[in-house]
Structure formats: C-alpha cells, structure tokens
Amino acid sequence: MNELFEKLADCVEFGKINKVSPYPPNMKDQDGADEIAKQLLDQGVSANDILMKGLMIGMEKVGVKFRENKVFVPQVLMSAKAMTAALEHLKPYFQSGEAERKGTFIIGTVEGDLHDIGKNLVAMMVEGNGYEVIDLGTDVKAETFIEAAENNPGSVIGLSALLTTTMSNMEKIVGVIKEKHADLKVCIGGAPVNQDFCDRIGADSYNPDPQGVVEFLNALAS
Structure with missing residues (x-):
C-alpha cells in the first residue's frame, strides 16, 4: 500500500498523468496518477488517505521546487494535470461528504485584469493540498468575492493581479471586503505586489509563490 502512495506522489511530482501519457520520458508506459488513484480506491483506501498520503505529498514537493526555481x-x-486526473476519482467522495476538505478557498483575478496563469497555478496547488477551490475567473469585482464568501462561511479569499494598473483595484476590493466582513481573511499575490503593499492595503497575507498560499491556509486550518 505504501508503495502505491509513493508512486502516486511521484506521478504528481513529475507530471505522469496516465499510462498513455509520454511525459515524463523516464516513466513511459507506467501507470499514472489516474490509474493509481483508482487502484487505491478499488483496494478500499479512503479518499482522504489518497489525498493526504499521496497527492498532497507530491504537490508539496512541486511547490517547494517551484519556490526554489528548480x-x-x-x-x-x-x-x-496529474493531480486533477487523480482527483476526478476522489470528487464523488468529497461531494457526498464521505471525505472532508480542509477548507474552502475563493480565488480570482481582480477587476480590470484578465491574466490567469498565476491564479490558475495557485488554484491547482491549493486544490491538490486538500482544499475546495472556487475559481471566480478574471476581472472579478468586490461584490462577486463577497457573495461567494457569504455563500461559503469560513472560506478564505485570494486576490491575484499581474498589472501595476490594477493594483488600485486590488486595494479597493480589499477595502470593500474588510468593510463588510472584517473577519474575512484575504491573501494577495501577483507580480507587482509585495509585503509592503499588503500591509498598506490591509490584506492578511502576501505570498510570492503558490506554496506560500498553501502554508498560509494550513496555518489557518490548524
């Protein structure tokens, strides 16, 4: 069993989606995350264990490597993609309540900004670490973030921006959220923002990489 968990973690770490996937070359013709997740479920392993002992370990390794530019x-x-393939098998268990998520994370790129690569990376990394992710997309207004948070009590909001011209919108959105729900946790990220900007606009956390967002959420959940 432990060997299958290790294989699943490796598939996520190195991006082996399924058996027919040619990537990475050194894992060609081997089972991928898709097949191994199904094997574990067929053997009676819980969705929680598959997430915690396989997927999350692989995603954490990737997150640390990404932070270190490796x-x-x-x-x-x-x-x-490998993580998503495995999660497809687990989602019915989360939706039925049989398996539990660690929390809910609402993410979107702020109003006026249509860039989504950074946001998507964070969303995928957070989901792979055991959280339900509600992705609101790009060009998101403050009211949309607030409505999503009100529909998901206890959730955390993540704001992304790539353009320096939309930093003012990020500041405005944080202000509106905090004015209406002072206890809502808001984290920010994106190329033009930094810790000083985070402190100035009253956000709760700034993270330069997806792994930092995961660590912030884990600290809140613990």
Whole structure:
C-alpha cells in the first residue's frame, strides 16, 4: 500500500498523468496518477488517505521546487494535470461528504485584469493540498468575492493581479471586503505586489509563490 502512495506522489511530482501519457520520458508506459488513484480506491483506501498520503505529498514537493526555481511553470502545469486526473476519482467522495476538505478557498483575478496563469497555478496547488477551490475567473469585482464568501462561511479569499494598473483595484476590493466582513481573511499575490503593499492595503497575507498560499491556509486550518 505504501508503495502505491509513493508512486502516486511521484506521478504528481513529475507530471505522469496516465499510462498513455509520454511525459515524463523516464516513466513511459507506467501507470499514472489516474490509474493509481483508482487502484487505491478499488483496494478500499479512503479518499482522504489518497489525498493526504499521496497527492498532497507530491504537490508539496512541486511547490517547494517551484519556490526554489528548480522547476518552472510547464512542469507545475503537468503536475497539476496529474493531480486533477487523480482527483476526478476522489470528487464523488468529497461531494457526498464521505471525505472532508480542509477548507474552502475563493480565488480570482481582480477587476480590470484578465491574466490567469498565476491564479490558475495557485488554484491547482491549493486544490491538490486538500482544499475546495472556487475559481471566480478574471476581472472579478468586490461584490462577486463577497457573495461567494457569504455563500461559503469560513472560506478564505485570494486576490491575484499581474498589472501595476490594477493594483488600485486590488486595494479597493480589499477595502470593500474588510468593510463588510472584517473577519474575512484575504491573501494577495501577483507580480507587482509585495509585503509592503499588503500591509498598506490591509490584506492578511502576501505570498510570492503558490506554496506560500498553501502554508498560509494550513496555518489557518490548524
């Protein structure tokens, strides 16, 4: 059993989606995350254990490597695809309540900004670490974030921006959210923002990489 967990973690870490996937070359013709997740379920392993002992370990390794510039966006996207393939088998168990998520994370790119690669990376990394992710897309207004948070009590909001011109919108959105729900946790990220900006606009956390967002959420959940 432990061997299958290790194989699943490796599939996520190295981006092996399924048996027919040619990537990575050194794992050609081997079972991928898709097949191994199904094997574990067929053997009676719980969805929670598959998530915690396999998928999350692989995603954490990728997150740390990405932070340290040991892998880059294409590799992370392959890892995310492998993780998504495995999660397809687990989702029915989460939806039925048989397995529990660690929390809910609402993410979107702020109003006026249509960039989504960074947001998508964070969303995939957070989901792979055991959270339900509600992705609101791009060009998202404050009211949309607030409505999603009100429909999901206890959730955390993540705001993304790539353009310096939309930093003012991020500031405005944080202000509106905090004015209406002071206790809502808001984290921010994106190329033009930093810790000083986070402190100035009253957000709760700034993270330069997806793994930092996961660590912030884990700290809140613990």
